Amino acid sequence: xxxxxxxxxxxxxxxxxxxxxxxxxxxxxxxxxxxxxxxxxxxxxxxxxxxxxxxxxxxxxxxxxxxxxxxxxxxxxxxxxxxxxxxxxxxx
Numbered sequence: 001x002x003x004x005x006x007x008x009x010x011x012x013x014x015x016x017x018x019x020x021x022x023x024x025x026x027x028x029x030x031x032x033x034x035x036x037x038x039x040x041x042x043x044x045x046x047x048x049x050x051x052x053x054x055x056x057x058x059x060x061x062x063x064x065x066x067x068x069x070x071x072x073x074x075x076x077x078x079x080x081x082x083x084x085x086x087x088x089x090x091x092x
Contacts, residue, residue: 005053006035006082011045011063013073020045021090023067024059028088031055038091050085 011020016039024037024047033051040046047063049056063075 003052004050004082005056006048006050006080006085007056007060007077008080009047009049009060009063009075009077010040011047011066011072011075012043014069014071015045015066016043018069019067020070024063025088025090027062028059031059033059034085034088036085036089036091048080048085050082 021037021039024045028035028037028049031051033049033055035048035050037045037047049059060075060077063077064072066072
């Protein structure tokens with residue numbers, strides 16, 4: 001599908017141990033976005049979103065708030081070529 005885009009996202013702040021990954025997964029699935037999310041050793045959360053442009057943009061906007069217990073300081077997102085991800089998973 002040519003209308004699919006891919007975003008590589010990094011989220012910093014208090015975003016680990018606050019159900020950020022699980023809430024991201026559920027929110028992505030609700031919006032029909034494929035990809036993955038994981039904690040990084042530097043304290044950030046990293047995610048890749050693939051799907052319709054409007055849904056991916058909504059999810060990036062959502063990342064600025066995240067899970068109810070999160071305190072997000074910054075979100076950076078860069079565009080990449082979609083690779084055909086299917087489903088959404090939490091990576092370890």
